[in-house]
Amino acid sequence: MKNIVKIHTERCKSCGLCVHVCPQKILHIGEIANSKGYYAVEIQDQDRCKGCAFCALICPDLALDVYREEKGE
Numbered sequence: 001m002k003n004i005v006k007i008h009t010e011r012c013k014s015c016g017l018c019v020h021v022c023p024q025k026i027l028h029i030g031e032i033a034n035s036k037g038y039y040a041v042e043i044q045d046q047d048r049c050k051g052c053a054f055c056a057l058i059c060p061d062l063a064l065d066v067y068r069e070e071k072g073e
């Protein structure tokens, strides 16, 4: 299983904090507005995610969940 970032688009307020802290620069503000009018974050090239969870930790709106790859036995 790979690292997976689940984005709760309805919670995102487009603040950009997660975009800024991602060391892989794979998050960006998307072009589709949620029901509140915010352009939710999207992930590009998910395979490059390190599973560091910096994005989830900094998000003030709990809009991101990170599922880390299981390593070894």
Ligand code: SF4
Pocket (backbone or CB within 6 Å): 005, 021, 022, 023, 024, 025, 026, 027, 048, 049, 050, 051, 052, 053, 054, 055, 056, 066
């Ligand atoms: S878990 Fe880390 S590498 Fe993956 S999207 Fe979030 S900040 Fe970027």
Ligand code: SF4
Pocket (backbone or CB within 6 Å): 011, 012, 013, 014, 015, 016, 017, 018, 019, 040, 041, 058, 059, 060, 061, 062, 063, 064
């Ligand atoms: S930190 Fe949270 S609210 Fe801000 S852009 Fe990222 S997902 Fe959206």
